[in-house]
Amino acid sequence: MGTLTHLQRLEAESIHIMREAVSESERPVMLYSVGKDSSVMLRLALKAFHPSLPPFPLLHVDTTWKFQAMYEFRDAIPGLTGMELIVHRNPECIERGINPFDHGSAVHTDMWKTEGLKQALDAHGFDLAFGGGRRDEEQSRAKERVFSIRSSQHRWDPKAQRPELWKLYNARTHLGESVRVFPLSNWTELDVWQYIHAEDIPIVPLYLAAPRPVVERDGVWIMVDDDRMPVDPAEVEERQVRFRTLGCYPLTGAVESTATTLTGIIQEMLLATSSERQGRVIDHDASGSMERKKQEGYF
Amino acid sequence: MAHATGDLAATDIEAYLAQHERKGLLRFITCGSVDDGKSTLIGRLLYDSKLVFEDHLAALEADSRRVGTQGGELDFALLVDGLAAEREQGITIDVAYRFFSTERRKFIVADTPGHEQYTRNMVTGASTADLAVILIDARKGVLTQTRRHSYLVSLLGIRHVVLAVNKLDLVGFDQSVFDAIVADYTSFAEQIGLDGVVPIPLSALLGDNITARSPETPWYTGPSLVEHLETVVVDDERSEGPFRLPVQWVNRPDLDFRGFAGPVVGGRVRPGDRVRVVPSGHDTDVARIVTADGDLDEAVAGQSVTLVLADEIDISRGDVIAAADDPPAVADQFECHLVWMATEELLPGRPYLLKIGTRTATATVARPKYAVNVNTLEHTAARTLGLNEIGVCNISLDRPVPFDPYEVNRDTGGFILIDKLTNATVGAGMLHFALRRADNVHWQAVDVDRDARARLSGHRPALLWFTGLSGSGKSTVANLVERELHALGHRTYLLDGDNVRHGLNRDLGFTEADRVENIRRVAEVARLMVDASLIVLASFISPFRAERQMARELLGEGEFVEIFVDSGLEAAEARDRKGLYAKARRGELVNFTGIDSPYEPPEAPELHLDSSGTVPPEELAATVVQHLRSAGVIP
Numbered sequence: 001m002g003t004l005t006h007l008q009r010l011e012a013e014s015i016h017i018m019r020e021a022v023s024e025s026e027r028p029v030m031l032y033s034v035g036k037d038s039s040v041m042l043r044l045a046l047k048a049f050h051p052s053l054p055p056f057p058l059l060h061v062d063t064t065w066k067f068q069a070m071y072e073f074r075d076a077i078p079g080l081t082g083m084e085l086i087v088h089r090n091p092e093c094i095e096r097g098i099n100p101f102d103h104g105s106a107v108h109t110d111m112w113k114t115e116g117l118k119q120a121l122d123a124h125g126f127d128l129a130f131g132g133g134r135r136d137e138e139q140s141r142a143k144e145r146v147f148s149i150r151s152s153q154h155r156w157d158p159k160a161q162r163p164e165l166w167k168l169y170n171a172r173t174h175l176g177e178s179v180r181v182f183p184l185s186n187w188t189e190l191d192v193w194q195y196i197h198a199e200d201i202p203i204v205p206l207y208l209a210a211p212r213p214v215v216e217r218d219g220v221w222i223m224v225d226d227d228r229m230p231v232d233p234a235e236v237e238e239r240q241v242r243f244r245t246l247g248c249y250p251l252t253g254a255v256e257s258t259a260t261t262l263t264g265i266i267q268e269m270l271l272a273t274s275s276e277r278q279g280r281v282i283d284h285d286a287s288g289s290m291e292r293k294k295q296e297g298y299f
Numbered sequence: 300m301a302h303a304t305g306d307l308a309a310t311d312i313e314a315y316l317a318q319h320e321r322k323g324l325l326r327f328i329t330c331g332s333v334d335d336g337k338s339t340l341i342g343r344l345l346y347d348s349k350l351v352f353e354d355h356l357a358a359l360e361a362d363s364r365r366v367g368t369q370g371g372e373l374d375f376a377l378l379v380d381g382l383a384a385e386r387e388q389g390i391t392i393d394v395a396y397r398f399f400s401t402e403r404r405k406f407i408v409a410d411t412p413g414h415e416q417y418t419r420n421m422v423t424g425a426s427t428a429d430l431a432v433i434l435i436d437a438r439k440g441v442l443t444q445t446r447r448h449s450y451l452v453s454l455l456g457i458r459h460v461v462l463a464v465n466k467l468d469l470v471g472f473d474q475s476v477f478d479a480i481v482a483d484y485t486s487f488a489e490q491i492g493l494d495g496v497v498p499i500p501l502s503a504l505l506g507d508n509i510t511a512r513s514p515e516t517p518w519y520t521g522p523s524l525v526e527h528l529e530t531v532v533v534d535d536e537r538s539e540g541p542f543r544l545p546v547q548w549v550n551r552p553d554l555d556f557r558g559f560a561g562p563v564v565g566g567r568v569r570p571g572d573r574v575r576v577v578p579s580g581h582d583t584d585v586a587r588i589v590t591a592d593g594d595l596d597e598a599v600a601g602q603s604v605t606l607v608l609a610d611e612i613d614i615s616r617g618d619v620i621a622a623a624d625d626p627p628a629v630a631d632q633f634e635c636h637l638v639w640m641a642t643e644e645l646l647p648g649r650p651y652l653l654k655i656g657t658r659t660a661t662a663t664v665a666r667p668k669y670a671v672n673v674n675t676l677e678h679t680a681a682r683t684l685g686l687n688e689i690g691v692c693n694i695s696l697d698r699p700v701p702f703d704p705y706e707v708n709r710d711t712g713g714f715i716l717i718d719k720l721t722n723a724t725v726g727a728g729m730l731h732f733a734l735r736r737a738d739n740v741h742w743q744a745v746d747v748d749r750d751a752r753a754r755l756s757g758h759r760p761a762l763l764w765f766t767g768l769s770g771s772g773k774s775t776v777a778n779l780v781e782r783e784l785h786a787l788g789h790r791t792y793l794l795d796g797d798n799v800r801h802g803l804n805r806d807l808g809f810t811e812a813d814r815v816e817n818i819r820r821v822a823e824v825a826r827l828m829v830d831a832s833l834i835v836l837a838s839f840i841s842p843f844r845a846e847r848q849m850a851r852e853l854l855g856e857g858e859f860v861e862i863f864v865d866s867g868l869e870a871a872e873a874r875d876r877k878g879l880y881a882k883a884r885r886g887e888l889v890n891f892t893g894i895d896s897p898y899e900p901p902e903a904p905e906l907h908l909d910s911s912g913t914v915p916p917e918e919l920a921a922t923v924v925q926h927l928r929s930a931g932v933i934p
Contacts, residue, residue: 004601006324006405015603016562019547023616023657048560048603050591052552135396142395142410162724163394163419163640165426166713167562168654172722186407188398198320267312 007195014041014183015048016167017146018130021181022055024171025128029121032058032077032085034070035246037132037184039201040192044183045130046081057084059120059129063112064089065100065248067225073204088120100250101230108248118154121178128171128179136188146185152176193266207265209242209257220253244269322400325528328409328424328457330448331434336465340434340503341410344525345399347510394424403529418673418687419640421451422727426713429533430459432524437470437500441483447673449484453491454636454689454729456709459531460488460496463524468502472515491676497531499524537600541625542566542574543703543711545656546618550605558589558605559614561657564710565703566622567599568606573623576614577701582623584609617658619701619711627701627711630733636705637664637692639684641718641725646812647683648819650849651725653696655714661697661852662716663819668692683812684726693734705729720845752832758789758933760829762854763923765838766847766901767864768893769879770871772910772919776864777838779920784834789933792828794821795838809890815846822850829858834932842898857930862923863904868893870911905930 004012022028030045032038045054060074078085090098093111100108121129135142145161147169162170171179184192196203213236214221215229222229223243224236229250241254242265259265307315331337397408409424411417425431431452435445452460462484470476481498488496499508500516501524507513510525522530543565550558568574572585587607588595598604606620614620621627639645645664653662667690670681684690705712716726753759763780765773774795784791800807804820807813818841828835841847851859871893872880883891890896901907906926908919927933 003323004599005320006322006400007320009324009601012562012601012603016547019560019603020657023548047591049548049550050605051556051558051589052550136398142397143393160723161393163423163715163727164724165423165715165727167564167710168713168715170654170715170717170722170724172652172717174722186396186398188400188405190400191405194316194320197316263312263316266316267308270308270312270315 007191007198010187010191011044011047011195013186014044017169017181017183017185018045018048018054020167020169021128021130021147021171021179021183022049024169025179027124027126028056028128028130029059029086029124029126030054030056030130031117031132032060032074033132033246034060034066034074034204035132036192036196036203036207037134039203040187040195041130041132041184042077042081043199043201053082056130057086059086059088059124059126061113061116061120062087062089063108063116063248064094065108065112065250067204067206067223067246067249067252069204069206070246073202086120086124088116088123090116090119099228100248101228105251108251112248121154126178127173128181130181130183132184133182134184134187134189134192144182144185146182147171148180148182149173150178150180152178154178189269190266193262193269197262197266203262204246206243206246208261209240209259209264211238212241212254213237214239214241214254221256222252223249223254225249318402319400322402322404324405324407325430325531325533326407326409326428327430327432327528328411328421328428328452329432329434330411330421330452331444331463331465335434335436336503337434338410340432340463340465340501340509341397341408343503343506343509344406344408345397347506347525394420401525401529406528417447418451418638418689421448422455422638422640425451425455425457426709426727428455428457430461430528430531431457432461432463434463434465435480435484437464437466437476437480440480441487443674445484446487446676449488449493450491450671450673450676453493456706456729458495458536459533460493461524461527462496462498463501464498465501465503467500467507467516468505472500472502472507472513474516474518477519497521497527499527537565538567540565540708541622542568542572542620543622543627543708544568544604544606544620545658545711546614546616546620547657549615556607557611558587558607559620560603560605561620562603562710563598563600564656565600565708567597569597570594574606574608574620575623575626576612577619577621577626578629578699579613579618581610581612583612617656617700619656621701627703628733629699629701631697631699632693632695632734633702633730634668634732634734635692635694635714635728635730637667637684637690637694637716637726637728639686639688639690639726641723642686643718643725644686644812645684645726646815647692648812648816649843649845650697650719650852652717652719653694653714654717655700655702655730656711658700659717660700661719662694664716665693665695694728702730702733704731706731719848749830749832756790756832758834759858759931760832761834761858761860761927761932762825762829762850763834763836763860763862763927764841764847764850765836765862765864766841766904767910768866768868768871768898769840769891770874770876771864771866772874772916773838773840773864775916776862776908776910776919776923777836779916780923781836783920783924784927784933787933789834790832791834791836793836793838794825796840799824809896811843811890811896814890815843818843818846819849822846822853825850826853829854834927840892840898842892842896844899844901847901860906860926860930860932861901861904862906862908863901864908864910864919865900866910866912 090112098111145164213224215231215235224231242257243254259268329337395410399406409428411420411424433448464477464480477500500519501508507515508523511523544561544563546559546561548560550560570585574585575582586609588598589605647664647666650661650663653660667681669678670688670690672679681690703711712730714728715724718725765777767773781791781793804817807817825835825837882888883894892898
């Protein structure tokens with residue numbers, strides 16, 4: 001055969017990373033966020049350990065505020081793959097009814113996602129967690145290691161990260177420390193879409209344009225996904241929209257689009273003028289905000 | 300527009316995808332400092348390949364006004380400077396990876412800083428690069444740092460080098476300036492074994508010869524930088540050479556399937572190929588090459604696959620499956636280049652973990668033969684290596700490992716060293732050759748063995764390791780124990796700091812490195828004596844856990860008895876029989892344990908004795924003897 005394509009090389013690297021991670025940890029887990037990156041990561045895991053099932057469960061850190069279509073998609077995964085899916089919801093958030101409308105996006109994200117993730121990892125004693133982060137997503141991620149060591153408090157110390165040479169990853173930890181592993185580190189958004197296209201990987205239909213009920217909030221289209229959203233019925237419009245990233249529906253901006261097919265959205269992305277994370281409310285606070293979140297334990 | 304798409308993405312997306320799914324991948328590193336315009340070059344590559352989105356661009360414009368160095372003009376360097384703190388300081392202090400793609404290739408750029416603390420970062424970035432772009436400021440020519448970068452590129456085995464002569468706009472695009480720099484550099488590159496250097500005249504700031512040939516340099520007939528990066532052939536090299544697959548994971552879903560998962564890091568393999576499993580040395584045939592997308596007729600370097608073999612052979616993680624007619628060598632002692640990456644210096648003699656391929660072993664590094672001054676390339680004498688230093692050392696492992704010389708295969712010849720206590724990656728190395736000594740020194744099998752000698756002595760051999768501060772009472776207790784054991788008719792020998800330091804170790808001082816070597820020698824001598832069936836009493840401050848652990852690992856199960864003689868610093872200093880604490884307090888004695896050098900107390904000693912003065916030493920000695928009785932060392 002001839003030379004490998006960039007997708008073949010990226011795939012081989014991700015598989016290598018996953019096999020190393022599994023071999024050098026006691027209790028690995030794969031974070032599953034239901035988004036397109038998770039879909040790709042899951043497919044790579046199924047490939048890496050074929051014909052065995054991946055020797056780890058999936059973990060969804062739920063906020064109860066995801067799109068309904070995401071929950072439907074997620075709940076089909078164990079049946080489709082044969083893998084175990086653990087769903088964790090921060091009980092404190094349930095008790096206090098934490099939501100983005102009353103508590104704001106920062107508190108909502110911190111309590112449900114950051115704290116929820118720490119709780120789930122601690123409760124199950126996971127010492128290694130795969131995440132779908134990519135270096136091209138955001139400036140501070142460009143320097144993130146593939147194997148990233150977190151303290152027993154799940155903190156990320158940018159000064160104590162280990163150099164990564166050749167294919168050699170050092171996953172050794174002390175008791176209580178854990179490792180976050182990013183098999184998609186070297187993938188770009190375009191690579192992810194190309195791979196989904198080439199491999200025919202199922203994705204949540206929200207990525208494709210369809211008529212959906214939306215309201216405008218701070219210049220962003222927000223989909224009214226259920227009746228928990230405080231809206232005046234008069235302000236809800238139906239528009240042909242899709243989502244470039246998926247998260248909690250009240251915090252995820254929709255874009256107007258006519259792209260109803262996978263190739264259509266890749267085409268739109270290729271001709272797009274703004275970056276993927278722009279639709280995410282959490283990044284907008286200030287330059288460097290993702291970096292702070294990471295130090296606090298956000299994936 | 301977001302990507303360098305041409306019109307195809309707009310007019311025929313299916314054709315576009317078909318074309319782009321066949322693209323190749325090139326990983327390269329850029330070497331140079333901010334002053335050479337390195338960040339500007341990378342920013343320019345991202346910008347010209349339309350990878351800068353409008354929201355990024357808006358942030359860039361704002362940043363350019365706030366902290367930019369281009370007088371409010373777009374400062375491309377700001378596109379690639381990562382973490383917030385660094386961005387304010389105007390330097391990058393780590394390796395950052397950037398991505399861009401063109402019609403023909405996807406690129407992964409390792410961006411590393413060019414300032415003094417560069418070695419660790421550059422070596423890291425270079426380890427995965429196929430090509431290096433070495434930047435030179437046309438106004439300054441070949442500088443010390445150019446030599447430094449080029450040496451590291453050559454050390455890491457990068458075979459493709461672009462000499463990017465930048466800022467040519469500032470010398471009026473003068474061909475003679477370019478030619479002089481190229482001639483100067485080429486003669487230097489030949490000395491360090493870099494050949495086939497491709498020189499390109501550039502202005503990263505203005506975009507000349509970046510994506511297309513510039514009208515400003517009509518005298519230049521070679522490719523633009525991007526053209527060269529798109530077309531340079533690198534993939535085939537990986538598939539040349541003999542087949543290698545380090546086993547990562549044994550795949551056993553059920554009793555009927557047993558596969559060996561790993562990356563092909565050299566050559567190619569087909570079903571039916573004869574392979575050898577190293578280090579065990581068994582030969583067999585490849586039965587299947589399994590992937591989730593179906594069995595393959597051939598796998599080449601760069602792929603991750605699972606092999607099923609024709610015969611049932613015991614294979615585990617760390618083994619290498621290799622071409623049977625050209626397998627890797629197996630050895631436990633090597634000469635290597637070692638790059639030190641930690642703030643704590645290398646301690647020759649201390650055991651570290653070494654990871655090569657998928658195998659981890661315990662390694663000790665001998666005192667460096669020499670260090671390399673990366674600025675002058677001179678060899679200098681060295682007792683150790685500090686952060687960012689490079690040396691040539693012998694390294695020995697606790698078990699044989701398969702390897703190829705690094706020059707032949709990076710993935711079977713490159714290794715990292717890990718500190719056993721902190722788990723930090725402290726060094727990276729490149730194996731060159733196995734030392735002949737490993738082949739020639741065979742263990743002499745003997746008829747009279749340890750058990751036979753033990754039967755004759757009437758007791759089991761053991762090493763009693765007394766550790767504690769100077770003045771804690773180690774030697775006092777050890778003396779009493781030896782006297783008691785002798786009275787009971789057992790054969791003993793006492794090693795202590797004083798009798799060893801006057802002879803065997805008189806060449807050693809009290810630096811951290813020398814202390815490690817001191818204990819290593821003592822442990823080895825004690826091991827021989829234990830082998831001779833003695834009960835050895837070693838009384839040494841031995842402040843570092845790692846060395847006590849090393850001594851423990853030299854001996855058999857149950858033979859090492861760690862005795863922590865714990866007086867506390869106050870009691871030890873109050874005794875101060877030799878007046879050493881007083882001297883240390885006055886600053887006349889440096890590296891004194893407990894004062895200006897740390898003591899790491901044992902975490903799980905066999906015995907922990909309170910020698911602060913509340914219990915008489917005779918009673919402490921009796922505790923030790925009682926322990927030996929209950930442990931079955933003496934009857």
